[in-house]
Every structure is written in structure tokens, then in C-alpha cells.
Amino acid sequence: MQGVGGTLLGFLVFAVVLASLEVYRTAPDQLPVIPLGILLPILVGGIVLQRSHLLQRVIDAVPQSWLVAIQFYRALGVIFLILYASNKLPGLFAWPAGVGDIAAVGLLAPTVALAYARDPEMHRHDQRDSAGGQLMSKGGCNFDTEF
DSSP states (O other), rough: OOHHHHHHHHHHHHHHHHTTTTTTTOOOTTTOOOOHHHHHHHHHHHHHHOOOOHHHHHHHOOOHHHHHHGGGGGGGHHHHHHHHHHHHHHOHHHHHHIIIIIIIIIIIHHHHHHHHEEEEEEEGGGGGGHHHHHHHHTTOOOOOOOO
């Protein structure tokens, strides 16, 4: 686990150095580079996950129901609606984000986690049967896991 902590610390230091060098600052007529700060860690994390057997074992050791239940915090998406009500966030963003986080994910997460914890085999299917699994397989990101 020290390797994972060191990697995360290194990434944090790297991101802070880039920010202090104003790498993310752009002029109004330039393309923004902030998406690179979002996309690159996801790509690097996917590659590391695919190649690191230790990280795969750590992730496999976490019960799936825990991974679903932890999404309960997303019920805090109500903050988007509160900000909308106080005219600090546009409704075009606040309503879908707030309602989606609260209802679709946050409040349903404990229910789904409980159902999965009671009978994990009932909810098991091959990832290639799901839309996400097909997308990952076609995109060359198949991690050979089952949900």
C-alpha cells in the first residue's frame, strides 16, 4: 500500500507544481487545459488498475455492497437545489444535478446495496451483457471483471 500512497502523493505534488506554474491558466481565445487535469488521472488510473495485481486484489477485497452503499453521500446533491433557490446556481444545471444525485443515486444506494448484500449471486451477470461492459470492451478497456 505504500506504493499507492506514494503514487497519490506524487500526483498531488505534480498537480500543485503545474498549478503554481500557471499551466492551467489560459487566455479567453485559447482552448482550456483543465479537462486534461480531469481526463489524464482517469486514464492513468485505468492503466495502473489494469496492470497492478496488488491494486486489483485490494479492490476485489472490498465487498460490492459497500461500494454501492458509499454512494449514499450523493443525497447531499440537495445543495444544488438550495443554491438554485438562493439564485446562486442556474436551474438548467441545478435541477438535473440535484434531483439526479438525490433520487437516482443517493436515496437508492442503500436499497441496492442491501439487495446485493442479501443475495450477490442474484445480481451477478457478465459485464459483456451490460451496455457499460460492451462500451468498455469495444473501447479496449476490458478489465475482465464481473459485477
